[in-house]
Amino acid sequence: MSMRRAGAPAVAAAVAALLCVLPFLLDGYHQGIASAVGIYFVAILGLNILTGYTGQISIGHGAFMAIGGYTTVILSHDHHTNLIATLPAAAALTFVCGVAVGIPALRLSGVYLALATFALAVSVPQLPLKFSKFLGGSNGLQTDHTVSHLWLYAVSWACAALGFVLGWLLLRGRIGRAFRAVRDSELAAASSGVSLPIYKTLAFGVSAAYAGVAGSLFVLWTNGFAQPNEFEILLSLKILIGAAVAGLGSLWGVAVGAIFIGLLPQLSASVPLIGPAHGQDVVFGFVVILIMLVLPNGFAGLLWRVRAAIKTRPGTS
């Protein structure tokens, strides 16, 4: 434990320093990829709070990303709102939506909750087709201007850092303890005075707010263009896979999960034999199976194991 306390700030400082220097070493294309990693970081962080810390599975976070993304586009397109100002608006709206989804979810758990959120992920991207006058239909909507790669990099990683610190503060205190208590045993939590409805819906709301911000940034990443296909079920699954790679119930693996889903399309573009068309799917599937076999607790689990190994070795503190 003392190792972790001492090492964590140093690692965090090194990562922060690296992130500050990185964009000036990259060309625009790689800045774009680095921004995508930051955006996935925010989304995975949010999902981790819900699934990893509170034990509620969601395959529907793409739906909250869609709500956040469309919020940004509509505010920018129809009202010319400053793009930065649309981020808290998206967070607030998706928080409310998350709570609204969390209330019926109180009656569901495990695979039933997973299916309900799956339905959400499938149905929300259909809304722009239904209300095409307002939401642009299948042609999508655009923000009133596009942002530079550097702008997006700075904002998405600032959101990632802010989200990380807020998440850490939230989870280390009373609320985090309540979340974990709900995850480990609802019965025990309730009998210790933890209100299940309040904490479960709160977790949904907070998690959705993260996804909403990620969705806003995601739309800015696609050049300010929101379109139903961007938020298809595959996006929700990507976030879930990222969270599994990261390791549920820990904040330290999130960056690895984000790097995995952010870089994979680029890395798998030249898979031998399979080719670029299906390489991504195959690599995705293969890595997920591998991780579930070798690292059932994701990258965070690996960190814990390494830490435990160092700790038990004689001669180190």
Place this chain on the structure above:
Amino acid sequence: MGRWGRFLAALTGAATVAAVAVTAAMGGHSATPGVTAKQITIGGTFPLTGIASLYKTIPTAENAYFQYVNDHGGVNGRKINFLIRDDSYDPTKTVPLATQLVEQDHVFAIFGSLGTVPGLSTWGYLNAHKVPQVEVATGDSFWGFCAFKSCDGGKKPWTIGYQPDYPGESKLYGQYISQNFPNAKIGVLYQNDSFGKNYYAGLRIGLGARKENIVSAQSYDPSQTTPSQQVIALKAAGANILVIFALPQQTIGALVTATKIGWHPDATILSNVSANTVFLKLAAANGADVNGVISTNYVNYATTVDANTPGAKLAKAIIAKYAPSLDLNDGNVEYGLGAAWMFVYALQHAGKNPTRASLEKALHSLNVADPFLYPGIKLQTSKTDNFPVEQLIFEKWNGGATGQWQPFGKLYNHLR
């Protein structure tokens, strides 16, 4: 060792990443991106895989024409290097691929990229970076209009299309019906998105007062592959003219269904994006009665009635040498050749050392016949006209499963 050891390790890691990144970032940049003394690099995104992969013959044909030009000395001594990227018709793939083409491959222009939605996803970005987005393969009218008037987020002067726009085409169908079938009962099948709705809106304008003759209009969701119920509903409404504004698969399904339920309308009209010879033969093979089906066309079908024109002969020679796997019955091959021809022509007129601005200028002062287009059709643009192809010829299918398109009437100019 604990704390500092790890800090040092992190720093070493950071330094390694930084060093690699600096090395990667050190690439050469010339004054005009993509243009060297010997080569001009351009790139485009296309659905080589996925739901729209029927269109993958277009970039192959385009590249065949560029190879032909390169083997004949290139453009002012520069060979064209065409980078083809597969976005599977998915805008989240188009965005990073286009960014990569512009900022890593340093292309001179984005050429021919296919699809409305993929095009929209890079529209603002390419215009903000003043990268020519040339000859987008989609027929929406905003590509043309938004070069001069402010659309979402300002004017988009760096974008130009190629093919005739959808509403302009369907206005001609409206006119044709009201002149030839003044008392028709019209049934319309259209795709429930902006592609189908724009077509439908154009038809109503073309019909004028006779739009009241539309007895039923049925839409289908793009994910529905065979719109049978809609066709049945149109027949039940008593329609004797069937108008189909659908993608290839649904068009084929609708034609087959109509024949199967014993419906033989006085006229059937198809949008030309689905009126490919290959598609019509497929419909006939599946039992549809396609004789007399009407559509419009603008390319020079190298295999049929125009086979003896110089353009058709050149098309055959180029495809035989550079892309023998392509089938000239597939009108998209002629489309690709024609689009590539226009690009090369503009490049030849963009000065000895072309810049992005001089290319745009050349693209906006066209007045020339494209040999791969229907004889008589000219590419015409100006400072205020951003629609290169604006003429169409009506055509009628003749001969069932082994038939072909038969052009009739005069060349029509687009209605605006």
